[in-house]
Amino acid sequence: MTYPVIEVNHISKKFCRSLRRSLWYGVVDMGNEMIGKNKNHLVLRKDEFWAVKDISFKVEPGETVGLIGHNGAGKTSLFRMLGGLIKPDSGQIEVRGRVQALISLGAGFNPVLTGRENIYINASLMGFSKKEINQRFDEIVSFSGLSEFLDMPVQSYSSGMVVRLGFSVAAFLEPDVLLVDEVLSVGDLAFRTKCQIRIQELRNKGVAIIIVSHNLHTISHLCPRTLTLEKGKVIFDGDTESAIDVYRSSLLKTYDQFKDSIRGGTGEITIKKLEILNDHDENQEIFTVGEKVKIRFHYHANQMVVDPVFNVVIHILNSHQVTGLRTDVDGFSTGNLEGDGYIDLDITNFNLLPNAYTFDAVIFHSDGYTFYDRKNNAIHLIVKGGNDINGIAYLPHRWEVHNL
Amino acid sequence: MKNQSIEIIATYNAETSLRKPQKLIATIFKDLIGAKDLAWRLFLRDISAQYRQSFLGIFWAFFPPIITSLIFIFLQTRNVISIADTMVPYPVYVLIGTTLWQIFSDSLNAPLKTTINAKPYLVKIYFPRESLILASFFGVLFNVIIKMLIITGVLIFFKVQIYVGILLAPFAILVLILLGIFIGTLITPLGMLYSDVSTSLPIVIQLLFFATPVVYSFPDKFPFSLLNLINPVSPVLIAARNLLTIGHIENIVHLLVVTLLTLIGVFLSLIIFRISLPIIIEKLGT
Numbered sequence: 033m034t035y036p037v038i039e040v041n042h043i044s045k046k047f048c049r050s051l052r053r054s055l056w057y058g059v060v061d062m063g064n065e066m067i068g069k070n071k072n073h074l075v076l077r078k079d080e081f082w083a084v085k086d087i088s089f090k091v092e093p094g095e096t097v098g099l100i101g102h103n104g105a106g107k108t109s110l111f112r113m114l115g116g117l118i119k120p121d122s123g124q125i126e127v128r129g130r131v132q133a134l135i136s137l138g139a140g141f142n143p144v145l146t147g148r149e150n151i152y153i154n155a156s157l158m159g160f161s162k163k164e165i166n167q168r169f170d171e172i173v174s175f176s177g178l179s180e181f182l183d184m185p186v187q188s189y190s191s192g193m194v195v196r197l198g199f200s201v202a203a204f205l206e207p208d209v210l211l212v213d214e215v216l217s218v219g220d221l222a223f224r225t226k227c228q229i230r231i232q233e234l235r236n237k238g239v240a241i242i243i244v245s246h247n248l249h250t251i252s253h254l255c256p257r258t259l260t261l262e263k264g265k266v267i268f269d270g271d272t273e274s275a276i277d278v279y280r281s282s283l284l285k286t287y288d289q290f291k292d293s294i295r296g297g298t299g300e301i302t303i304k305k306l307e308i309l310n311d312h313d314e315n316q317e318i319f320t321v322g323e324k325v326k327i328r329f330h331y332h333a334n335q336m337v338v339d340p341v342f343n344v345v346i347h348i349l350n351s352h353q354v355t356g357l358r359t360d361v362d363g364f365s366t367g368n369l370e371g372d373g374y375i376d377l378d379i380t381n382f383n384l385l386p387n388a389y390t391f392d393a394v395i396f397h398s399d400g401y402t403f404y405d406r407k408n409n410a411i412h413l414i415v416k417g418g419n420d421i422n423g424i425a426y427l428p429h430r431w432e433v434h435n436l
Numbered sequence: 437m438k439n440q441s442i443e444i445i446a447t448y449n450a451e452t453s454l455r456k457p458q459k460l461i462a463t464i465f466k467d468l469i470g471a472k473d474l475a476w477r478l479f480l481r482d483i484s485a486q487y488r489q490s491f492l493g494i495f496w497a498f499f500p501p502i503i504t505s506l507i508f509i510f511l512q513t514r515n516v517i518s519i520a521d522t523m524v525p526y527p528v529y530v531l532i533g534t535t536l537w538q539i540f541s542d543s544l545n546a547p548l549k550t551t552i553n554a555k556p557y558l559v560k561i562y563f564p565r566e567s568l569i570l571a572s573f574f575g576v577l578f579n580v581i582i583k584m585l586i587i588t589g590v591l592i593f594f595k596v597q598i599y600v601g602i603l604l605a606p607f608a609i610l611v612l613i614l615l616g617i618f619i620g621t622l623i624t625p626l627g628m629l630y631s632d633v634s635t636s637l638p639i640v641i642q643l644l645f646f647a648t649p650v651v652y653s654f655p656d657k658f659p660f661s662l663l664n665l666i667n668p669v670s671p672v673l674i675a676a677r678n679l680l681t682i683g684h685i686e687n688i689v690h691l692l693v694v695t696l697l698t699l700i701g702v703f704l705s706l707i708i709f710r711i712s713l714p715i716i717i718e719k720l721g722t
Contacts, residue, residue, distance in 0.1 A: 066711070
């Protein structure tokens, strides 16, 4: 019979928006704690909100669990409670084993001291004795690849080197539970790969791992199971693919709230709306990789405008830009426009991999700089499919074998 | 697969740990012992960083008490201030007094200073929090050893007669340190939240300096006697100085009471420190 290494039962945590009030509540809470009075945990005081609300889950030994959610969904607060840094306001967490948080890379590093000295300090903070550190010292150094800088003060390291040293120390400690927060995205590609390999090794040794990341590829690669958080609640707990879908719709929901807040321009011609149409000119939201996508750009011109430039920018949801398509770059002249109308942009093969994509619409003056109007996140579409393919774009391709 | 331990290592819930005092005390003792190595490591880090980045190094441990003493010796010889009779030559009285005072004020400042400096990793990583207090205690001890050189120098230079009682002086100095650590630890939780505490601390220490017989002795009559009675630093400082110079103490009961209260106080302040840290960390953010 195995027992879960982590059992989280209905935990909640509140936070305060105002710093001044938050500090004062801190004094009140300390006072209550001192006289042994349990504070009234379930009541929100002025300016307080639930950062984590009624979360329950279990993690078995050797399991790798992803944790995703919009900024402020409560991921960090949950992590800090799992690490024992802060106490839940209600509910209970039971931990069977040593928890190691990889949120604290380079904790306690003193810039004046050398890398060697700092390895000892950092590892001591993580609870290791001098003997244990001596045993692992060479491994740590060779993993970090910093042996020639070992006797230099850490303040002369680049920030990437500091993180590498920090990760190397943390990676060679063997906890029962490892909490990983966004650290897999640091360093160069080679180092990132090393980190991922190390995480696989730990997992194979039966270490339970909980990973927070905004990089959904990392999550889908490493975690068979994922929890999606929204406003402090778990809105999904299950297979990673579905968790990511739930996360995307949660993100789109929050994005849509701010749809009209980023507008502006000289206004002679304005964007009425963007439509996304399928092959049969019908509105459609969900596509598969490589389908035909038509973007219909509706405008309204108050007066005659001369040769405006239409621009559609495609973003991966909550992340970087994929591409921007412009009439002037394509050498396409829109002519003189007045009144209402629309411009169609045909994308023959929408070769982007499964993800959610948002579209910004911009209309520029013919100079290509000043804008008449712009609308961020004017519309979005979702490309459906498995998350087993890494990357952004699908390149049409085929394989061949030639036996010689 | 790792060996699965069935034992629950940690439970986090909203309940205050004071509800189970025996358990709390047991864990504090356990953690203090566990914190020893880490505290030593932190102490070594702070000391080596401090001296590596300083040109004059340990000169700064000698400088402040000597300067303060010279000022008062100057004022006294010019009769700017009149000072009641001291049992030993005035320069000895002042030099030893200010050195002892410096030890006390170092101890008072150390816990808050160490904890504030630890803030960047305190909010990110769990380690036995007591190690910070222990590290600050080690730091103070290190400075005391250096300051002992001043005291020895003064005793030799002024050819002060040495008595057997001097062997007890380290205990009095230890109480002085613990008294400072106790008060320092007590104010640390509040000092972490509000900068007012660390801002006002030098002023309070300055006031306390004049309310303690460091550079002058108080007359035995009211209201000065009251000041000596309520100021917990006075009996300890007087005892330490007397043991160093005249080899015996006159205020033994007063000293024992303060010593007992100090020991209880150190322990209570550690409990307060421990239970308030999660709340502080929550308020400090990352």
